[in-house]
Amino acid sequence: MKRSGETSTEGGARWPRLLGAAFLVTLLLLWQVASLAALLKPFYFPPPSRLAVAFWELTWEGFPEGVRIGTHMLVTLGRIAQGYLLAVGVAIPLGIVIGWLPILDSLTLPIITFARSVATLSLLPLVIVWFGVGELAKVLLIAYGCFWVMLTNVIAGVKYIDPLLIRAARTLDTSPIGIFIRVVLPAALPRVFAGMRIALGVGFMVIVGAEMIGTIQGLGALIMEARTFYRSDISVVGMVAIGLFGFGISAGLEQLERILLPWHRGLELVRR
């Protein structure tokens, strides 16, 4: 086998991709064949053909009866969006203030560190007692998970701005508000975006746990419900759906970052 120590050029990156795709297709084929040959039990490892049928069923008839996959996706997306936006909306202004005032930063650091370490899903029983098993509980759980990740990133973004940048702006006689808008915010934005991306990942992780309780709508609920009806094929389709969904959205966010923050990419290239 060849070593990959040598730096691969962009043009040379093609054959591994082809090889990878071929390997994936082979795996799927083997899976199908093994299942047809009764080497793998379809309940334990539903074969691709069965998954396709399950997907068809989910698209047209829905599971449970009448709840189609589009509905599940929209419900999940709605919950994540609400919790996520709530977290981001509160964390950005709060993080800027804390990051800008060192005394506030010192006061809150242990609290924030601890709150971050608290496993979001361990709040599940508490949230149920306080807010019931309805929508609010799920949205708040997602908001909690996203909030602390977001907050620490915003604080770090503001706190670790190169003082040279601020001093340079001062020498150029920029007003404090001008410094804030033209120097601090753009310099903090890359970290803020990083936080938004990580927080979204957290949201997608928490939602599955949050949807385990008190609902039959949403991809997390679909995955769990299907098991109780011994429909492992539908569980797997749900897993794939939530995986693709999360992947697509985070890829979209990355693209957005590239368009909105051209200066950051330049910086990264310079650092290399």
Add this chain to the structure above:
Amino acid sequence: MKRLARWQDAVLGALGVLGLLIAWEAVTRSGLVNPVIFPGPAKAIAVAFARVPLRDLWEHISTSFLRILWGFGIGAGLGILTGTTSGWYRTLGALTRPVIELVRPIPPLAWIPMAIIWFGLGEPSKVFVIFLGAFFPVVTNTYKGMGGVDPILLRAAQTMGLSGPRLLLRVAIPAAMPDIATGIRVGWGLSFGVLVAAELIAAESGMGFMIMHARQSGEIGVIIFGIILIGAMNLVTDYCIGEVIRRKLGRWHAA
């Protein structure tokens, strides 16, 4: 000067925590909220110790910890193994990367039904879910670290006559260590993150079970105590791992 600043930070931080606890206690005593549903910190801990005997508590903690150790141990071990080999051998990387990238976005908790189908309701299914939480961060960070090894290092070692597995073990893996360490810390955190949900699977002990059980019997104090306990364990163990990494890696990698 620096020492003074550190002391100041510690004092201010302690003040912040104290302020929060006092505010919490004050709110519960003011009658604004129902203290049965929202007990103060003192009462929560008192209730927890009254309702959960120390021996049970110890069992919950050790059971959870053992699950995490198994899941994380297998996940991190396999993650490092897969990450280094697929980062080193190009063909292997080309084969495994797409599979890993395809499976990675699926949240660990979404595997719970399949974990039950494959492993039943016992310990292995819980360990499997925790394993997933640890495996993916470790494997992706390790792979990234292997890709980022400075080619000059490798060439320098080659001129000195190192090659094959020895080059991998003595040069490439140490050079990728900082990224591997990052993966380990993220994976450890995620192991704790999925623990509670993993323990929703027909568990009879464990900290996740303890708080879910407390919900059914309506002991909010136990829930709050459990949440803080899980958070504190995560924080303390993460700190220890961070210290070990810092001491081992600090020698050749400035933080």
